[in-house]
Amino acid sequence: MKFIKEETREIPVYTSPDVVVIGAGPAGIGAAISAARNGAKVLLVERYGFLGGNLTIAMVNPMFTFHDIKGKQVIRGIAGELVERLVDLKSSQGHVTDLTFDNASMTPFDPEGMKYLLFQMVKEAGVELLLHTWAVGATTEKGKITSVIIENKSGRQAIVPRYVIDCSADADIATWAGAPFVKGREKDGAMQPVTLFFRIGGINMTNLRIWMKNNRDLLKDSPTDDEIDSSKAIAFLGLKQLVKMGMEKGEFPKDAAPRILFYELPQEGQIAVNATRLQGIDGTNAADLTRAEYETRKQAWEIHKFLQKYVGGFDESYILDTGAQVGVRETRRIRGDYQLTEQDVLSNRAFEDGIACGTFAIDIHPPEGEQQIFTGSGKAVYEIPYRSLLPQKLDNLLVAGRCISATHTAFGSARVMATCMAIGQGAGLAMANLVQQGGGDVRSVDVAALRKQLIEQGQYLLGMPDEQPADSSLALNKVDSSGATASHHNPFKDKAHG
Numbered sequence: 331m332k333f334i335k336e337e338t339r340e341i342p343v344y345t346s347p348d349v350v351v352i353g354a355g356p357a358g359i360g361a362a363i364s365a366a367r368n369g370a371k372v373l374l375v376e377r378y379g380f381l382g383g384n385l386t387i388a389m390v391n392p393m394f395t396f397h398d399i400k401g402k403q404v405i406r407g408i409a410g411e412l413v414e415r416l417v418d419l420k421s422s423q424g425h426v427t428d429l430t431f432d433n434a435s436m437t438p439f440d441p442e443g444m445k446y447l448l449f450q451m452v453k454e455a456g457v458e459l460l461l462h463t464w465a466v467g468a469t470t471e472k473g474k475i476t477s478v479i480i481e482n483k484s485g486r487q488a489i490v491p492r493y494v495i496d497c498s499a500d501a502d503i504a505t506w507a508g509a510p511f512v513k514g515r516e517k518d519g520a521m522q523p524v525t526l527f528f529r530i531g532g533i534n535m536t537n538l539r540i541w542m543k544n545n546r547d548l549l550k551d552s553p554t555d556d557e558i559d560s561s562k563a564i565a566f567l568g569l570k571q572l573v574k575m576g577m578e579k580g581e582f583p584k585d586a587a588p589r590i591l592f593y594e595l596p597q598e599g600q601i602a603v604n605a606t607r608l609q610g611i612d613g614t615n616a617a618d619l620t621r622a623e624y625e626t627r628k629q630a631w632e633i634h635k636f637l638q639k640y641v642g643g644f645d646e647s648y649i650l651d652t653g654a655q656v657g658v659r660e661t662r663r664i665r666g667d668y669q670l671t672e673q674d675v676l677s678n679r680a681f682e683d684g685i686a687c688g689t690f691a692i693d694i695h696p697p698e699g700e701q702q703i704f705t706g707s708g709k710a711v712y713e714i715p716y717r718s719l720l721p722q723k724l725d726n727l728l729v730a731g732r733c734i735s736a737t738h739t740a741f742g743s744a745r746v747m748a749t750c751m752a753i754g755q756g757a758g759l760a761m762a763n764l765v766q767q768g769g770g771d772v773r774s775v776d777v778a779a780l781r782k783q784l785i786e787q788g789q790y791l792l793g794m795p796d797e798q799p800a801d802s803s804l805a806l807n808k809v810d811s812s813g814a815t816a817s818h819h820n821p822f823k824d825k826a827h828g
């Protein structure tokens with residue numbers, strides 16, 4: 331038997347908010363806070379028991395990237411506030427120079443501090459929360475979402491909102507409501523690999539720093555003594571030869587990334603490791619995800635053992651924790667009214683309806699093989715147009731976060747957490763404006779007014795007077811070596827922006 335027929339049934343309406351936001355990752359947090367602060371009655375629905383999406387659930391670290399190459403902060407607003415409050419909580423070192431890739435800045439943080447603070451921020455904004463709840467479907471009528479179907483321990487219920495913001499990362503609501511989408515790479519649907527982040531505690535950081543100085547040639551761009559000593563957050567990328575040898579000897583998992591990458595966290599002796607990897611996983615397929623959870627967790631233990639054997643400082647260390655779920659980089663993206671392109675990203679494109687900036691590199695972890703694409707971060711600062719948030723065929727839905735309308739390549743840049751939160755802020759304010767004006771199609775938003783308000787509310791957009799001086803301490807001094815020592819391909823070298 332391939333199918334069974336499910337009985338139609340009546341289900342209770344849980345609530346009827348102005349705006350329901352599905353998914354409390356960086357995009358959902360930005361959207362919910364922004365909509366609520368601007369007067370909308372907002373319900374934020376999340377399948378886990380805490381907020382943050384990849385910030386906490388998948389324990390992705392650090393946040394990328396708030397600054398352009400000259401050190402000017404181009405993502406501000408709610409994401410900027412979040413960092414300031416994390417620093418006050420001693421849950422982040424703040425924005426620091428990255429010793430791994432040539433990122434304009436990186437912003438490491440403690441995921442537990444993040445969990446605590448996100449609850450404070452959504453509560454202060456007056457957002458209503460419904461946790462432990464999956465959105466599982468949507469009903470539509472004449473191009474409008476009439477309800478979002480949810481399931482949780484209380485059973486199956488409906489939310490009947492005026493507007494929906496889909497921040498599920500997988501465009502779940504848009505898909506169920508019949509909006510067109512693409513998955514992965516245009517030519518074959520292949521998606522970036524998944525990675526389970528894990529934290530290691532109990533590291534002797536003094537010994538690690540000594541080891542790094544003695545083995546700098548094994549690290550990308552060979553950091554200097556001064557860089558290693560003065561960094562508030564050691565970032566470590568390299569060991570390619572050692573990893574290759576480990577793979578050959580069966581001491582390093584053969585499917586994992588062919589290098590070690592980790593970031594020092596604010597709590598003494600802790601790092602976040604980005605080194606497990608599994609290719610060929612579809613993050614919208616539960617059987618694939620099940621396999622990924624098992625395989626990558628096994629990899630994490632093997633990688634820790636490898637670090638203990640070959641890298642200084644790890645003798646007394648232990649695996650502190652692994653993400654509550656494997657991190658999924660890429661799945662569905664809507665086909666919106668506008669599709670952000672690689673050219674937009676690389677040409678610093680501004681849009682009349684730009685609602686957020688992005689400045690991270692185009693960073694594409696290889697769906698197969700080993701050729702990672704990394705263009706260099708902070709060199710281009712581009713805008714994300716409001717039209718990329720508009721799913722075709724629907725009038726009361728916006729998407730925000732990594733499932734906006736973008737090509738596979740442009741997505742490689744726009745997908746990072748600071749950018750996603752900024753996109754969310756723009757979406758939330760647009761919805762609040764519709765509520766304030768008494769309703770209307772998402773395409774009726776006055777985008778010029780929206781941009782003006784975003785700037786008034788602390789966001790940065792291209793073309794605004796640059797009242798904030800560039801912070802020269804964040805300026806990169808290794809731009810020319812981008813891609814020189816790792817396997818990164820650097821298309822900037824071949825383009826006008828080199």
Ligand SMILES: Cc1cc2nc3c(=O)[nH]c(=O)nc-3n(C[C@H](O)[C@H](O)[C@H](O)COP(=O)(O)OP(=O)(O)OC[C@H]3O[C@@H](n4cnc5c(N)ncnc54)[C@H](O)[C@@H]3O)c2cc1C
Pocket residue numbers: 352353354355356357358375376377378381382383384385387388390391392393394395463464465466497498499500502524525526527604656657658659730731732733745746747748750
């Ligand atoms: C391994 C890995 C490494 C990365 N490295 C970095 C990095 O170093 N720095 C960086 O800035 N970015 C990094 N990224 C990218 C970044 O983490 C994501 O692209 C970003 O978090 C996307 O934000 P989002 O809000 O769209 O989605 P998410 O962060 O995925 O949040 C989506 C939220 O929606 C919830 N949800 C999903 N479906 C439903 C549903 N049906 N019902 C209810 N709730 C639902 C989820 O539980 C989650 O809370 C990395 C990603 C991965 C996977």
